[in-house]
Amino acid sequence: MNNYVIRTNGLTKSYRGRAAVDGLNLEIKKGEIYGFLGPNGAGKTTTIRMLLGLIRPTKGTVEILGKDLQKDKINILRRVGSLVEYPSYYGHLTAIENLEAIRRILNVPKSRIDEVLEIVSLTKEAKRAVKGYSLGMKQRLGIASALLGSPELLILDEPTNGLDPSGIHEIRELIKRMPQEHGITVLVSSHLLGEVEQMAGTVGIIREGRMVFQDTIVNLRQKAAGGINISLSEPESALWLAKDNGLAGMVQDGKLYFDGINDNQVAGLVKRLVENGHLIYRVEERNKSLEDIFMEVIGEVKSL
Amino acid sequence: MIGRALSSDFLKIRGKGIWFLIFIAPIGLVVMQALNFGLRYDYLIKEYRGHLWEGLISNMMAFVPLALFMGSTLVSSMLAGVEHQLSSWKQLLALPISRTAVFTSKFVLSIILMAVACLLLSVFTAVLGLCLGFGFPLPWSDVAKIGFFPFIGSLPLLALQLYLSLTYRNQALPVTLGLALAICSLFTGSLSEWFPLNWPALAYRADHQLPFLGAGFALGLLILIFALLHFNRKDVN
Incomplete structure (x- = not known):
């Protein structure tokens, strides 16, 4: 017991x-x-x-x-x-x-x-x-x-x-x-x-x-489920294209960020962006590290 | 349980210079008298004719209480230092042993150490007397008494010093207090004979020694009990 x-x-x-x-x-x-x-x-x-x-x-x-x-x-x-x-x-x-x-x-x-x-x-x-x-x-x-x-x-x-x-x-x-x-x-x-x-x-x-x-x-x-970061030449206009593809993202530090999207959605989005003349420099997975979560949980994230 | 703690404590004081102090202190006292009698031999021999041994012992006795007070202070502080130095309390007290056993073991250890010093004082006094040619019969009981009666009279101070030393991490307070009391004891002889600092001297010198021996023992025990109560409750940081 x-x-x-x-x-x-x-x-x-x-x-x-x-x-x-x-x-x-x-x-x-x-x-x-x-x-x-x-x-x-x-x-x-x-x-x-x-x-x-x-x-x-x-x-x-x-x-x-x-x-x-x-x-x-x-x-x-x-x-x-x-x-x-x-x-x-x-x-x-x-x-x-x-x-x-x-x-x-x-x-x-x-x-x-x-x-x-x-x-x-x-x-x-x-x-x-x-x-x-x-x-x-x-x-x-x-x-x-x-x-x-x-x-x-x-x-x-x-x-x-x-x-x-x-x-x-x-x-x-x-x-x-x-x-x-x-x-x-x-x-x-x-x-x-x-x-x-x-x-x-x-x-x-x-x-x-x-x-x-x-x-x-x-x-x-x-809790650390991640998203995708895409760095490319013109993030603002790319954001509109993504919206057109049905993906809600945001621009962070000059990069696009999408929360919780699957492989097919990533592939489709990248294709669309390339076809529209965007220069894609990097597509990277961004896991919130446990460290990030830890900081969130202990509530010190704002002070940084 | 106390036995186990004590055997551990004996191991821990190895190489700390505590045993050195225990040996050097009685040697120091005896060397002082050796000089005293060596330099003024003819005068003192005339002065104490017929009771040479008594003369030697009473000269010696002038410094014994002071030495006991200082010894109690230093031994307590050194014993406590072994645990304070690297904050070993938290490790020691997280072992399956009662705090009473830990504290009592330190107290017993300090008594053993001081008793060894006192025994040596008796032995060295006898040796000095013989070397000075005072000859036989050797006053065995007086020689033994000079070692142990003042010691019993000084037990309250030993208990107090050990308590303070074990309680405060900073040894400045207990050591300062101990040395101050030791020096004060030189000038308190005129105060009431029930003033505890006078007990070591009176436990040897007084006509009735027993009350002072009893008082030393009782007050020592009382302070020990109070210290134990506090030590058992205290938070260890």
Whole structure:
């Protein structure tokens, strides 16, 4: 019945009367990668801190793995691994010692340390002090710490923040493997849609503390159904020809734009335009990128 | 649960210079007395004839409360620094361990560290006395008392310092307060004997030591409980 790994009900956190997170209903199903999106300051980190019991909600409840966080915090946290914002580590210790410090609290077998180092490919560097690590390596160590307790749920807050493209790629591949190879449900937050769309099955978009979109990435893409751009010599008169062909378009930036027309209509229109002496430079498909939709959803499109 | 947190904490303070401080502080106190007695040997030997050991210990005792206050301040701040430095609180407190266990473990660790320093002080004092040729019989109980009675009297300050250091990310406040209190303690001797800064000295010097030991222990515990209540409720950012 209850196949939600995380479910929040009206989750709210106010600071001096201003709601940083406002009535959030998060629903994350077992075995998926859930992308938690929003611009900086939208309340992602605050939400994640509440999910981990680091801060107390002003209102609302958090249910993780079918249990109430308030009542069963320790038992829930035993089954959750987390990485909150920039990685926490003890710089003067080596990777192995860092993991050992956590292992002693988790009370898991020592062999787990080698296993998680292997998963994040840090085995070779394991005996160096962590302060000499690159940011990407520190971030991977953070993920290793999160995996140490063999969690069923992994909560990663901005795991690729500040990484270079290859670092981002590494982390992304690592995250993608989690549900497949280890059966772990993943909640990953980011302010970049492009990053999340490549791994997440479901996205939740939060803006000013409120959830403005929560659905599968496929449904988000459908919102992005595209149109056709035609750049040509005389757009204004071409527009009249198109109207004559039964196509309502518009002129944007010196190009014709048609929303939702099919291949035959495009072919017919191009033929007609050529016959009438228009010089056609380019016919291109214009998908609204997810980025565009994201910007629309978070409502910042006007300010740009 | 506290045991596991404690074993983790012992690992984390490796290479942080905390153990160095624990060893160097009692050595410093003893070296001061070695100089004191070394430079004025003939005068002091005449002065304390017949009760040489008592003379040494009472000279030593003049600096013990100050050292305890400063030590509590620095040890607390260094212990807290391990977690503050890279905001490890959010990782530590998202682990399946109660906040009470995390906090208590830090407190127990600071007590262990200070106790080691105090034990060393007792041992080094005995060694110094023997080196100065005070000979046997060695006043074992006084030597042990100088290590541990003032320490118990200083527990309230240790609890307070640890609480402030763990609570505030910026260590300027707790360290300034701790050092200010340490210096104040030099001049509060004339105040009521129930003024807590006087307890470390009185726990050794007073005719009836027990009330001050009890008071130190009780107030320390009270501050610890208050700190725990706050730490358990606090938001971690």
